[in-house]
Amino acid sequence: MKELTKNKLISILKGTLFPSLYSIELEKNSITDFQYRFVSKYPNIAELFHENSKLNEYTSKCIVTDEEIIKEAKNWYLATTCKVREEDIDREEAEDIFKNIETLPQNLTKLFVDFSKEGKEAEWLYNVDLLLLYKHKVYKYIPLTKYLLLEKKIGSKEMGLLETWIIEKGKDPLERTLGLIFLVGIPWRNMVLYGPRGYRNMLIETGCLIHHLSQVSFNNGLDLVFFKNFYDNKINRLLNLDGVEGVTLTIISILGKEGGIQDEGNKKE
Numbered sequence: 001m002k003e004l005t006k007n008k009l010i011s012i013l014k015g016t017l018f019p020s021l022y023s024i025e026l027e028k029n030s031i032t033d034f035q036y037r038f039v040s041k042y043p044n045i046a047e048l049f050h051e052n053s054k055l056n057e058y059t060s061k062c063i064v065t066d067e068e069i070i071k072e073a074k075n076w077y078l079a080t081t082c083k084v085r086e087e088d089i090d091r092e093e094a095e096d097i098f099k100n101i102e103t104l105p106q107n108l109t110k111l112f113v114d115f116s117k118e119g120k121e122a123e124w125l126y127n128v129d130l131l132l133l134y135k136h137k138v139y140k141y142i143p144l145t146k147y148l149l150l151e152k153k154i155g156s157k158e159m160g161l162l163e164t165w166i167i168e169k170g171k172d173p174l175e176r177t178l179g180l181i182f183l184v185g186i187p188w189r190n191m192v193l194y195g196p197r198g199y200r201n202m203l204i205e206t207g208c209l210i211h212h213l214s215q216v217s218f219n220n221g222l223d224l225v226f227f228k229n230f231y232d233n234k235i236n237r238l239l240n241l242d243g244v245e246g247v248t249l250t251i252i253s254i255l256g257k258e259g260g261i262q263d264e265g266n267k268k269e
Helices: 002-016 030-036 045-052 067-080 106-116 120-126 156-165 187-194 197-219 232-238 261-265
Strands: 098-100 128-134 137-141 147-153 177-185 223-227 247-255
Touching: 067 120, 067 187, 106 120, 106 177, 106 197, 120 128, 120 197, 128 197, 156 232, 177 197, 187 197, 197 223, 197 247, 232 247
Parallel strands: none
Antiparallel strands: 098 147, 128 137, 128 177, 137 147, 177 247, 223 247
């Protein structure tokens, strides 16, 4: 009887305090996600995305295919977003709000030149916002202009935390960087034209942006380090993004021969 009670007690402990040898690992991770997708009652979220973004001839969704309508929508956004007439800008008052890209170091300026004129490069910024963290300030680049618009100022504490929010190790994103570029996806701008397929188009154009920035940086003596893995919620809050309407897709560290942004931030501008 005592032996039976003892065995029962051990079995209870195994099932509560100590995991049983025969128990299933319930912690969610990439391996279990892959394994359980074959037997799960519900499809994986990645599979739902691919299913929802497929096009077929029987779809009931209204997908805009008229090139003129698409061009008009993109041109309207690019021509109106954050636009301010030169004559309306008070140089002294607006100095901290609007930053001319020509006031950046020359090699950094060249990263933005192709986006300041009409062409495919500027059109990529319909789906993706380009933010620049430079000297403790986050700027949004205004397409088809030479201006960066101040979004927010970053304190020293947040700058110190930023490095811990980037998961990839072995690379120090702040020690030698001239600035950080954040590519922010705005999926609904394209989804209003293409439905769920617009999300896929946004990701493709983000890749085009990355390729273009890589080429321009290489031609101007810069080196770009791309960070794909970071704590999304932390970075999105840093940039005042909700993570749905706007979401950080990648972080790019711009490396050059000059001092890092931490050092620059300690100097008086």
